[in-house]
Amino acid sequence: MTYHAPLKDMLFVMQELAGLSKVTALPGLEDYDFDTAQAVLEESAKFCEGVVAPLNRDGDKNPSTWQDRAVTTTPGFKEAFAQFAEGGWQGVIHPTELGGQGFPKLIATPCAEMLHAASLSFALCPMLTDGAIEALLVAGSEELKAKFAAKLISGQWTGTMNLTEPQAGSDLAAVRSRAEPQADGSYKVFGTKIFITYGEHDMAENIVHLVLARVPGAPEGVKGISLFLVPKFMVGDDGTLGARNDTWCVSIEHKLGIKASPTAVLQFGDHGGAVGYLVGQENRGLEYMFIMMNAARFAVGMQGIAVADRAYQQAVRFAHERTQSRDLAGSDGPVAIIHHPDVKRMLLTMRAHVEGARALAYMAAATSDAAHHASDAAVKAHNQVMYEFLVPVIKGFSTEMSIEMASLGVQVHGGMGFIEETGAAQHYRDARILTIYEGTTAIQANDIVGRKTLRDKGAVAKALCAQVAITEQDLAAHDNEDCAAMLNALRQGRLALEESIDFIVANGKTAPKTVYAGAVNYLKLAGVVLCGWQMGRAMMIAQEQLDSDPAFFGAKVITARFYADAVLPQAAALSQSIRQAGETTNRMAIDMF
Template sequence: MPYIAPIKDMLFDIEHLARIDDIACQPDFAHAGLDTAEAVLRECARFNEDVVAPLNALGDREPSSFEDGAVTATAGFRQAYAQYVSGGWQGLQQPVERGGQGLPKTIGAACREMLNSANMSFALCPLLSDGATEALLMAGSEELKAVYLDKLVSGEWSGTMNLTEPQAGSDLALVRSRAEPQPGGTYKIFGTKIFITWGEHDMAENIVHLVLARLAGAPEGVKGISLFIVPKFLVDADGSLGARNDVRCVSIEHKLGIKASPTCVLQYGDGMAGSIADRDGAGPGAVGYLVGEENRGLEYMFIMMNSARYAVGMQGVAVAERAYQQALAYAKERVQSRPVDGSLPSSVPIIHHPDVRRMLMTMRAQVEGCRAMGIAAAAAYDTAHHHPDAKAREDNQAFYEFLVPLVKGYATEMSLEVCSLGVQVHGGMGFIEETGAAQYLRDAKILSIYEGTTAVQANDLVGRKTVRDGGAAARAIAAQVARTESELMESGTADAASVARHLGAAREAFVRIVDFMASEAKASPHAAYAGSVPYLMAGGMLVTGWQLARSLLVAQRLVEQGRDLPFMKAKVATGRFFAEHILNRAPAIAQSVTEGAHSVLMVAAQDY
């Protein structure tokens, strides 16, 4: 089924939840009001619907291939990437002075969702380049920026993140890759990195690897890691590409999903004497350039990771949207069984059956709610980085940082539920690869794993985002939710009253968990962290339900004005459904967190 970008829903969120015209009042975004957002989204939709989406199923059937150290992308990907670059899409949110368009993240997030809905494997290449760009903007020297930044912003060169090693997954204290200083200020990098997304390919002229490695004598653990740029091709003084660097792809992984995206094992230097790099004069050992200061690599890499974590959360929205669209289309055309009330003597399309409607509404509510949460987070990011008032910047930064693990953790877990429901709506045909429903489920699984598993996000939510400030940021969000509850009750409708009741119960449950984490995380860490993922899920439900409640209030006003009645009435129904069928899970989660730690830990590790 062809992909149709949900422009109307995106623009609703951008206008009414993110309040794009307020963002456009900030000096850096004076050109980026609602009219600009609509124009950009419509052009983005055209490109992704016509160019990128048709390659999605092909990439699943015919993945990137590896031979003699080279990776060849799926047929058509290289041409699509060239159009992506020529259209300026890579630089959408990047600074104008670096060749970007300088648009808000609020607009960029919607465009990135479209790209990922169209083809998640393809979209991963630009996603990693965005992270590399952010790290260089923040920590790179002017010399490094002059060589690499403009090319990354344009998309002519792509970027990667090189953290993981065979013995070092989420625990980066175990990183062993080493860096040796060289005369002239460069370094030689040696080591093996695994799970490197788009670590080798033929779509861009050069690949800029950002690599974590240790210098001799560096402190143990994460405090002794530095960050280096290691290009695939060295760059000559005139900016042209020179010798091939001593970094090689030695294999690519065979995966459950995102098959067209090459996941590479990269070898830096070790065991490569006599390689092309050696023969071309680069010498054994990959030439690298220090980013920022020594031993601050993990700090800089977190810039990339936070950017990527938000982006992965929006990938969850994107793949879930695609699964929902396909399930909805199938439910409208698949004829099976008579209505349960006997109102018709013949079989009807399955969308008339109550349980199919329940599944479709679950998919719709989760997707629209998580999209709204992501857009709200993007608006906070824009305000935090560009508002003239320091207090506004500080408050919005705290809000955005709290939401990142929710966007990444909740929206990716949501995508698994929605994509599984998509298969279920198809029935037996969903289990058949030719329908395409299974690909979304397979692709979605990686989202709760890479860029930090759901448990890693939950640990961050507990340790850095809750315990560190005693729950202040969490309670500030709860206070905002309470104000929305009051607005719901004041509106006087049955729909709003129902949402207010469930939203209030979820908020109270969330605050109980926050209080528990703030008091127990240091005194009884095992008890607190046993409930970390349920806490994240309760927080994600609350923020998602809150954004849908805000949407309901807007939609009710617009219904009264007679504006776009089918869409606005559906918004009201979606908000109420989420409250009554999903948000009402939060009190039970709170009980499991605050009372259930003992049963989690009753069986000793050695007794399993």
């Protein structure tokens, strides 16, 4: 088996760290409990391990191909997607009244993690479809919802997000695609979109493109962008497919990784105009896009955790199998390389990062559930701002770490890691997109500095620090060496984070360039400390439950301790860099590079 879903850790995190029982006590989520969660996760694992994971290497070796404006996906992908749809997996998080399963995000999240770990390329299709569904549900008319949402939720059709244009990467203000209103209330859409994930493929009958474009007379910049639904095939009132719409895939990209996932250049309206339907109101497209984006950003964070875990599992397997050199403590002959201290260090580094990031992400998923379902409005609002703070951290930090962890995975393999056949290199290539799409790390970092820290003068950030401080108090009450080491490291980390928040709040207005030059390191610092916080909590709980499962909980304690010993110390360095290097960066004139 090339991927083994870490159900034990997933369920531990859900139950003990993310508060599954609190989530399933929320109004509307009472149908779920630990047993249903476990059953769902086991089913998901069966599908992801058995059907999708084996396709991952195939997808890399035989990527999607383009011919005559059509894309053929990797052999096996179409069949796997049919099984995915049949199993109801596309609907996991969507409303039951439209055929979805309505699971809490906390239960949907480990399912998503497994799918991403099984194949980043494959999982992108459902991920983008989720975004399209979300936008439709939030902003679409009843008519649009009725016609399109259920078919997307069932997995019969798939969805895309069309933002980027050749002249405008992350800068949506520069969007030029246009939509002309027609007499029947529809629009004709014209323009070129690039980097469209699964913009064309053969895995479903129809593709529902959500496209940003400008209506005539719209204001300049991001305030003049509207959102349109443009189907690949026209859909009759009875739901049957009609004529081909004027939207064509003119090429797909030759990419470093995630090669099975077709990245399309889409041409809208070259033959008279693509029929599109306005989603929500004119000029509010950016707002709707951000709804999709928040979901997608969290999902990309999960991709980071997923690919890091898969790289970890592969490295562990190799390290057990590969025999080389004697043991440092003496041995008759060569031993499995997992005995060598540096191999263990690399594997523990990977493990600690995966477990820490998983814990923070699941915790955030529970926060999102509370934001949607809590009965008290203040509780809802509190959870919503917490979640919004955490999303860029999870997106940015989990993906940045995933690149490093995939690289360590290659390193564990030695020379074999550089040979494509081994598969370790694929994770290193695949992971490299994660810090770029759905908003680069810098964009996440600008979000956390600007909208999430400066706007409220650090209130939410400090509230999270206060929660970390409570965990420190708990650790102080535990009289053992591991908790003492964790307490010390976590406190240093939290103080470094507070120091950085103060610096950002103090200087954000007067010296924005100085502050924003430290934005990515601020994001990383938040990630290091908040994941460390979860590892601190995990350490105490694992110590209490040690006797019930010494292997699992013993490993958890050691992994958490390693996080304290080797990861949390980076917090001070990041904080220093945030406070010192911004002004230096400013001094470097652009022609000095």
